[in-house]
Amino acid sequence: MKIRPLHDRVIVKRLEAERKTASGIVIPDSAGEKPDQGEVLAVGNGKILDDGKVRPMAVKVGDKVLFGKYAGQTVKVEGDELLVMREEDIMGVVEA
Amino acid sequence: MKIRPLHDRVIVKRLEAERKTASGIVIPDSAGEKPDQGEVLAVGNGKILDDGKVRPMAVKVGDKVLFGKYAGQTVKVEGDELLVMREEDIMGVVEA
Amino acid sequence: MKIRPLHDRVIVKRLEAERKTASGIVIPDSAGEKPDQGEVLAVGNGKILDDGKVRPMAVKVGDKVLFGKYAGQTVKVEGDELLVMREEDIMGVVEA
């Protein structure tokens, strides 16, 4: 992994293929902000709270996560298109 | 259940049928943001407060809840269309 | 009562008739956001504060309350049209 996200940011690789057939979960293709899936590749140390303490992350590397379609910003790392988003943008963790 | 919601998020399955006849509750069909009913399928661990403590959820799996019509985001899990929303979007619990 | 409101929400039944003749209080019928009256049918447990404590409600079941005309959301329960609003939307309690 080449990028260490700061604070409550997460690096996610979109699972494009699963958006169409899926092992159970299908994301509807209509207009508006739609959820999406991806795998967590890196997480920050957590959000720094107002009193200086750090809130640990609720997701970890390897988690499959659900997030809003337009969440985060896209970067390319060694050919892979990745997303950098905040934990706040993650709606839930997909469990096997 | 396939999705574990983060923090104060809730997964809800809409009770479409009851919106028309209902065991007592009928949601008006006029324009604007209208309440809706559903059953809670999964809940997060609760909202993380600024001091790091977790506020437990006020709804639990199996609750029938009332929420704003446009609350949350839609996902499909094994054929069911589900809603992911925040506890904040839930107006009340329908009691038998 | 069929709905248990969450947190600082209140269920109110509008007192339509009293808006015109009234035992003293008449709500003007002009344009813009106008106050309205109703009876409290159910109240939540109170607002959960940032430190996790609960702020008790300032209104109770049976109170006649004054609120902004467009406050809250409408639901129908066993034929009655009810309002779900936040305590914040209530301007005052009408005393006999």
Added chain:
Amino acid sequence: MKIRPLHDRVIVKRLEAERKTASGIVIPDSAGEKPDQGEVLAVGNGKILDDGKVRPMAVKVGDKVLFGKYAGQTVKVEGDELLVMREEDIMGVVEA
């Protein structure tokens, strides 16, 4: 008095007449948001702060107060047209 205002709300009766002649204070009649005068008829118990304590009101029944022309909402009580506003909307107390 028929209405008990909640929290930091205040019930005020406008002093229309004094806006034109006045015992010293004249409110200009130009465009835009203009201050106005009134007498306090009822006050709430005070604003509930985040830690649950109550901030007592800075105005009391009988005070003559100055407020923004469009502050508050109008209600009619036994023929009088009253204003329900927040203490925040009151700019100052007029002293004899």
Added chain:
Amino acid sequence: MKIRPLHDRVIVKRLEAERKTASGIVIPDSAGEKPDQGEVLAVGNGKILDDGKVRPMAVKVGDKVLFGKYAGQTVKVEGDELLVMREEDIMGVVEA
């Protein structure tokens, strides 16, 4: 003085004349929000903080202050046109 300002409000009398010739300070007459000068006639007790304590005022009666041209609201008291503004709107104190 006829008005006692609430909390962090200040009553200021504009020093119109000094805006043109001045004992050193001239306010430019171009477009946009421009600073202005005035004398403090009355001050509130200070801003009430979230924990209930009062933050004392940083200006006192008699201070010559600089403020944004459109700060505050105008009232007329016994012929004088006064401004009611918040201490927040005051940029600085002009020293002799």
Added chain:
Amino acid sequence: MKIRPLHDRVIVKRLEAERKTASGIVIPDSAGEKPDQGEVLAVGNGKILDDGKVRPMAVKVGDKVLFGKYAGQTVKVEGDELLVMREEDIMGVVEA
């Protein structure tokens, strides 16, 4: 110095000349919000925090500072055109 800035405000004299030739620093002349340089002539006592404590200023009289082109408000003092801005508007201190 004729003006004592309140709280976290700073009085700055623009260094117009240095914007073009400069001892090293040149500010680009393109459109949009551009940084600018100036010398600090006066500083307030610091920002008053919510708990009543005062956060001391991070700049002092004599500092050469960098700020957004449209930061602050302009006043004229004895012929000099000065800026009154908040410490928040200052991006950095230029060191010799």
Added chain:
Amino acid sequence: MKIRPLHDRVIVKRLEAERKTASGIVIPDSAGEKPDQGEVLAVGNGKILDDGKVRPMAVKVGDKVLFGKYAGQTVKVEGDELLVMREEDIMGVVEA
């Protein structure tokens, strides 16, 4: 280094060249807000929190950082075009 950034600000020198070929990371060239890379040349002492404590910076001089394309403001120092931004604008640190 000629500029000492205040608080949570960071001075960054864009790595223009690497945006096209790169040692692995390529930033897409499409429309909208795009991430960008740079090297940290100077950092502030950290953000001052509401209780007066200072939150130390999460980046240090020499770090290669990823940030939103339009983050920060541009200044020229001795011929170099630099960016002054907040740590908040930095998405992550690129590791070798």
